[in-house]
């Protein structure tokens with residue numbers, strides 16, 4: 041039994057009606073298809089956009105197979121994000137059991153995921169939203185395991201990787217159909233417009249994962265955006281979002297990819313200072329800006345001899 045879980049049936053119906061009224065019909069990408077003016081206006085107004093069928097059924101199947109391999113070989117399984125929000129969205133028994141399967145930088149491990157982050161339809165759409173120059177900042181797997189798969193409290197991704205401006209888009213590549221039962225993504229409509237917000241980063245037991253106060257930012261007030269495997273849901277680095285627990289007997293698999301304008305300077309957080317690959321356009325050079333160092337990160341693998 042999950043406490044504070046799904047909102048009441050009336051809330052659910054209201055959010056579904058709101059979503060249907062707010063979401064413009066978005067035809068499937070057909071290779072050359074680009075976002076229309078309506079899509080771009082919708083994103084600018086609401087801070088998120090559902091893009092159906094970005095990946096074909098064959099591409100989606102390959103990504104699923106590779107994701108399952110990554111889950112079995114590289115990903116970590118942990119209790120997930122820390123913080124007092126856990127007691128709000130889970131009862132004590134569920135909280136103890138709840139897990140998140142996660143890893144970063146999938147394209148360092150699987151060529152299929154390199155093709156996914158550089159996918160021409162996806163990168164063309166992102167370029168329409170943030171401009172001609174697009175750099176990959178990260179990719180992150182979020183798998184909610186069956187029955188007690190980790191909910192996410194309301195937060196902005198800005199709290200995890202602070203950037204100076206809003207030219208940063210996160211996309212959620214869906215590998216499973218999502219709905220209220222397995223924890224579809226939910227957004228606070230238009231919340232990106234106010235920019236970065238102060239997050240809670242510590243509680244009585246010490247530092248915790250950033251989250252927004254649960255009494256002011258409620259999952260029940262957010263718009264659910266259910267999607268199908270192969271769809272992408274994108275949102276601004278400043279859009280407040282979260283998701284409920286997975287209550288189904290199956291994994292709920294999503295991969296987040298972060299794209300930014302390379303001129304949008306990162307000031308703190310995950311992957312700060314690390315350059316990413318350019319998937320559209322060019323990286324502008326500041327006067328006298330040096331090339332990136334070839335002294336890569338320290339290799340942690342133990343040397344066998346010496």
Ligand SMILES: O=C(O)CCC(=O)C(=O)O
Pocket residue numbers: 182192197223224225281282283294296
């Ligand atoms: O996977 C989810 O349901 C939400 C993930 C999330 O909040 C994020 O990637 O920032």
